[in-house]
Amino acid sequence: MASFRPAIEPIRDEFRRTAAVLCAGLMVVLAPNLIRTDWADEPRPSHKPAARVDRIGDPLPPGALLRLGTLRFQHPDVVQDMALSPDGKTLVTIGGPLIAWDTATAKARWEAGSQEIAYETITCAQSGS
Numbered sequence: 532m533a534s535f536r537p538a539i540e541p542i543r544d545e546f547r548r549t550a551a552v553l554c555a556g557l558m559v560v561l562a563p564n565l566i567r568t569d570w571a572d573e574p575r576p577s578h579k580p581a582a583r584v585d586r587i588g589d590p591l592p593p594g595a596l597l598r599l600g601t602l603r604f605q606h607p608d609v610v611q612d613m614a615l616s617p618d619g620k621t622l623v624t625i626g627g628p629l630i631a632w633d634t635a636t637a638k639a640r641w642e643a644g645s646q647e648i649a650y651e652t653i654t655c656a657q658s659g660s
Contacts, residue, residue, distance in 0.1 A: 583595065583596075585597065585598040585601075587601060587603070589601065589602050589603070601637075603637030604622070604624075604632055604637050606624050606626060606627070606630060607627060607628065608626045608627025608628065609626045609627070610624050610625070610626040611625050611626035612624075612625050612626070612652050612653050613625070613653070614653045614654055614655045615634075615655065616655045617655060617656075617657050619634060620633065620634055620635065621633065621634065621640065621655075622634050623653050623655065625652075625653050628642050628643060628644050629642065629643045629653070630642045
């Protein structure tokens with residue numbers, strides 16, 4: 532049985548050359564339409580995933596799905612006493628430093644170190660002072 536391989540090789544080579552020429556021709560014709568010059572005008576998509584936050588808006592550590600508790604109102608020492616203002620807008624804690632907290636944001640409004648003030652207990656007057 533005779534082999535047809537020698538007769539097919541020249542046809543295969545001619546087909547490859549023709550395909551290469553057609554691809555090169557298509558690239559020359561289509562390339563001007565595919566090249567965009569307005570890349571700088573468009574905002575780049577952000578590939579960073581959105582930062583995960585807990586139910587009150589504090590950021591979670593990487594890999595965490597939820598938080599039990601909160602990072603807010605963290606007094607740097609043992610709390611010895613605390614008082615809530617009559618209007619409910621300020622929480623004052625003592626123990627080490629004396630800190631007045633904003634109850635809406637849980638951020639310290641002001642702080643006095645234990646060297647600056649002597650105290651044993653704290654109370655808020657009805658007048659707010």
